[in-house]
Amino acid sequence: MDHRGPAFSGLGHKVLTGMQSVFRTSGPVVIFPSSGTGAWEAALVNTLSPGDKVVMVETGHFASMWASMAGKLGLEAETIPTDWRRGADPAAVADRLDSDYNKSIKALCVVHNETSTGATTRVAEVRDAMNAVGHPALLMVDTISGLACADFRFDEWGVDVAISGSQKGLMLPPGLSFNAISEKALEASKTASLPRSYWAWEEMLEINKRGYFPYTPATNLLYGLAEAIEMLQEEGMDNVFARHRRHGEAARRAVAAWGLETQCVEKRDFSPVLTGVRLPDGHDADRFRATVLENFDMSLGNGLAKIAGRVFRIGHLGDFNDLMLIGTLSGIEMGLGLAGIPHQAGGVGNAMDFLKNNIKAVGRDEAA
């Protein structure tokens, strides 16, 4: 399809309004031809000026990469550290912002679902904490792996900029990224002076009104996006979230049966998207992952940065059903045996028991 032709605007309008419903916002959503990292950059360069201070809660590797990007773009990036085993702590956010007497912090950034650990941040509670201390910083939320898997409510939770990508809950190849934008963020963009062109919201929003894009969009992925949004709406977003929560619980029950520990230790923050699992001391998670890949052709996520070699990650997101989860868990259980990792069998059985006793959440095919 000609992305400047008359038929294109139908597709353009469809995906732009569809993404508003996925983010649960009545405000604008923009779509970039880039991977999610680009939408991080877009969030920063559209709203901030050189030297502005931003605070990232370092809940894992992706939060720390975002902070590193902010530094490269000429911002002053400060991090609130964590032990990488939980989401952002709203009380720690409140403490930091409350001590910012001259309101020099311009944005507070959290990761909705930290892909490197398997912990979520309670975004609504973070917003409440910011409001409680009356701090005007923008709330930016990376929901690259969270969106369309875990409950996310842009307007209701008072998020100012949300960042996402095509390759997780939206079930597409990588290559599209998103910003959802609040009125306050849009207002900030009018005075923000970081240089920007590719990522600039203003021209994008102007041309989006007619269903087009200011430069060549990733047309083929937009077709896929229209279909993905339809699939999500057909299943119902609440059913999608329930399906992911249920798979997370089943995966954790398998991990518990094996006698292993999850990376996330804060129950309220358990991720419905993926589960990070720690191996016992003295056992290399990457060697275990290689055993599973070699014998069962399954690529488990690796531990990143400071938990490299300690952790492997089980993804249970997107276009995923009960039988795929059990297949995944069986590859891990067999791999633990082959690799000589101390564990008890029975994880697969435990997960099956949980799934068959809790069949309330229907899958896409049943809902259709």
Next chain:
Amino acid sequence: MDHRGPAFSGLGHKVLTGMQSVFRTSGPVVIFPSSGTGAWEAALVNTLSPGDKVVMVETGHFASMWASMAGKLGLEAETIPTDWRRGADPAAVADRLDSDYNKSIKALCVVHNETSTGATTRVAEVRDAMNAVGHPALLMVDTISGLACADFRFDEWGVDVAISGSQKGLMLPPGLSFNAISEKALEASKTASLPRSYWAWEEMLEINKRGYFPYTPATNLLYGLAEAIEMLQEEGMDNVFARHRRHGEAARRAVAAWGLETQCVEKRDFSPVLTGVRLPDGHDADRFRATVLENFDMSLGNGLAKIAGRVFRIGHLGDFNDLMLIGTLSGIEMGLGLAGIPHQAGGVGNAMDFLKNNIKAVGRDEAA
């Protein structure tokens, strides 16, 4: 495929070295998950500092958009105007650079194939002109629509940064963009101070050495790219260029038979990629394009910016053969009749005569 898994580096190395052969360079090529506009931005932010002066030869709409981007990024963009009916004039480049006594111009930017008009720039002559006046500016070349259609030789022609995209000569959907980088440009990037992160060459090149990317690549398009490079190598680059030149000539013979004028008037600059055609005064090219779309389901390129409504464009690039060209030309000839545009019939016949009397250039299937 897991873009951090062991199998990925094979694909990564394959496309990175393959693209070096397409650009004809022994230096590095980087691949961004973005459309071509992003690679424009990458070329500028990696090599330049705020306030630096750049000169763009405004050969058409895309050159003028690139200049506009430079301004938004905090550079001082100056343009050398043209009548939009030819490529960049090497003598005009030499004149402008020669008058830059204090060498304040940091980059000279030209478009190899101007998609909005159908004119190419003789890049080697532009480099010679720069050398003749001894000016140290970087030579940046947008070959988004030129690469893998029209002859391009990065090293031999002394280009410093080349910009391209996946959706033209590389025959893929939009979503990948490229920079080829000279040693001089790489050296400039070490002191260039425009803020950058997503587009930063340094980290990209470091991680590319191992066949990986610093953030999520557009994996599915990389598979397609590996296949596209193989197709080009199978046909042979010189055959690919000859095929495009031959189709350009056939298209222009049709235009001449119709009694219409091509937008490009400089014979040496005729594009082998596309042909821009002017309608007689008083006839609206967009109305004509609508007639063709409605009756024959063919979307012709529109005239952009200052030639809107005056010009339509015939693309004859990428995965394209003789019969597709004749089909295209027949839609135009029938459309001219239906829309009541004054013309003579016989364009299709003229193109067929030329093609069958000049069958030296073999297509891909014959070469395989």
